[in-house]
Amino acid sequence: MEFEKDSDLRLVQLSLIAKIIASFTHEVKNHLAFIKESAGLVGDIMESRKSLTKQDVQQSLNVLQSVKDQIGKTSDLCNYLNRFAHRMDKPLSTFGVNETLEELLVLLHKLSSQKRIILERDFDKNLPAIHSDPAKLQFLIFCIIEEKLRRLDNNSRIIVKSAHSSESITIEVIPRGNSVETVEEGICPHEICQYLIKQLGGSISQEAEEIVVTLPVAGSPLHNVP
Amino acid sequence: MRKIFTRFLNTLFHPHDYFRILGRDRYKSLKIRIVLLDAMISLVPLIIVVTISYFWFQSILKEDFRNQVKWEIENTEQSIEYFVDGKVSALRFLASSYSYKQLSDQKMLNDIFTKFENEFSGLVDLGLIDSNGIQQAYAGPYPLIGKDYSNQEWFNEVIVRNVYVSDVFMGYRRLPHFAIAVKKNCPEKRSFCILRATIDMKILKRFASTINLRENDDAFIINHDGILQTPSQFHGDVLNKFKLPVLIPERGVSVLDLKELNGGPAIFGYVPITNSPWILVAVVKSTPYLRIPKIFRNELLLISILSVFIGVTVTFLMAQTVVNRIRKADQEIEDAMAKTEQASKLASIGRLAAGVAHEINNPLAIINEKAGLMKDILDMSGDLQQNKEKFLGLISAIFDSVNRCSTITHRLLGFARRMEATHEVLDLNDIVKEVIGFLEKEIAFRNIRLELKLKEDLPEIESDKGQLQQVFLNIINNAVDAIEEGGLIEVSTRVKDKNTVLVSIRDTGSGIPKNKLKSIFEPFYSTKEKGEGTGLGLFISYGIMKKLGGIILVESELNKGTTFTVEIPIRAGDGEGGHV
């Protein structure tokens, strides 16, 4: 039974990653398209005129600047993907929860913007680092967010909030908006979430539509077992 | 007959050939084989030993019994012999102790008789007979004075032999007796006389009876002509003739086995009684030695059955344990393999994603610099005309880099899509053709003829395209490797039943030996050179099909070829452990 859960887990995890990659790719494609268009525009300006007016020059400069900005954005996005990908390197490490949440939210941006749902962050700046499995944590939060994304109407918001107490860290996923009925099947079955939180040594609670994930600061007890 | 026997052996040792059992049933068949074999190995010797023991024991008992009979007969013979000797001696003593005058005196004879009778069990009468055969004196119940015995055999015998023991005869009053006569010298008469005592046959009978007789047994005394001297239970009354089945030796006990003497086997024991005209016969039909074996047999049977039962139970339990361990170990390997596969998949996609993120950086950096350069030129130099070409070149370079980025991300996306096992609705024939497409070059290169027999109107199936293709790719690749050069690969699709479709891949390659057939799906099984191939292909393929709710079957004949058949459920089944 243990194994079956694990392999099911893997499959779902792969689905999650696939979704994130799809989202990333989509976004990068957009950026690239913009860059291409911009470069094309400058090219057109260059080609069409015999000589360039000051306006042309200024316009070109502006366009080129936006290209550079876009590069920056794309580069950032790649950075996030890179960090996200590396979370899977080790099953146990010391990491900052906010960073992992940020990666997730950045990478899910495209996904959420499809329904014009805004992902908001409310991070505790003094959140202590924890020693746990970052990939599993991202996986869990993703599962929760993914479900909310499906259940919310367009133009809603999801707030991801982090907080801590002396012994634990809490991550709250707070949907703000109207719910919709959906026949679409989610990626993560309920049992997976239960399994994950157990592996992380924490707990999940639900109040109305808000979901709270609590993790011990000392690290997941299960993982301490060699 | 031979065919049936060979078939039986084959089924016992190679059930796979007949049932093509693969997968979970493999364990059941293994279990059955272990139990059967073990039971046979333990049962057969047990049965042999028990049977041998039984008959051996029985024969010992029988021998024992015969010896017992022999001993009893011997003993009885001795007793009779001594008895007769004793009586003869007594009579002789009488004869020598008394004179003719005394013995012929009736009163005296009576007196002697009375005294003798007290000591002499069975004595009926006592008589003195002169040399002419006339009974001169007689003491006894019968009026026999003056009886003439001169013609009687015994008279003539005793004259010659001095002592004579007679056969039993029907005496006065029709009671069986026998007589002992001794010759005495009678000087008064200048001749001899004979002292004769008649003894009741009952004495003999008593002796015969001392042989331990059971219900169906018979012991009696006969004379050399077979005339019964004592009454017998089953063989006639006194003075009837008893048919002697054999020739009686002069002396010694003989014990024979006779068949169906009045139905059933019997032990026939006989011994001539020394110094008498008689033979002691015992016909023993009872078989007490069988009774013991019966108990023996019952107990033995009980113990045997019990041990067989215990043995089979223990064997079964052990087989169960062993096979379960094997199954568990196999499962663990499969699980570990699958886990490794999964983990490596995850690791690889992680690495790929990281790799992509990294790779994109370079073209992005290029675009950045190119755009930056353009900016610089625009900023710094006034004359743009001379730079026009350069600008266009830079823009072109930007385009190239954008394309490069696109390619990279596209590759990433493709990989991600393949990661997701989906249940899509598929056209099996298309999938097969696609796979063939990947291998077409190799097949043609090796001069292998390819035949496709794809059934039209094959129902659409619900499954995972990527995984199915992986399986087909693996099998067809193996087929190509099996052939090496020339030969044929035939791929066909058809409907098996309302729930299943099949893909068959047949090659005319070297084939797989029967004893290796069941191992080909095991991990690390490979006939290739070291370093070539992992030996995991079929193992993984088998696992994939299992998860998809199907199965892979194989038939092969050395030097003729191999056929792999992949059964695929039309509707996404729940394969074992299967999930999305």
Add this chain to the structure above:
Amino acid sequence: MTVTKILLVDDEVEFVSALSERLRLRNYDAKAVYHAEDAMPTIMKDKPDVVLLDLKMPGIDGIEILKAIKKFDTTIKVIILSGQGDREIADEGIKVGAFDYVMKPVDIGEIITKIEQAKKSR
């Protein structure tokens, strides 16, 4: 004021040619080599003030080149051109003696600043 001599070592031709041109527009004497094998000979010949070095060139260990440069002339300042995911290598480079690093895609302003800092520290 002497012109700062800069050598760029990177196998990505398009990138490094554009960057070196931009540097030249800003009055730096910037030269580029695209093969790692050419790095040391060119350094020994030209004796640049600052080397912009990409550590992740195919077939060659960038750290080895860095060490070789430092061995040749400790006064040459090396600034590492690092990809996004190469933080660890960059840190290792610093330990081995690199002056600083910049992440690709580079910000021209940042690079200039660091070049100046490197020059000052000579």
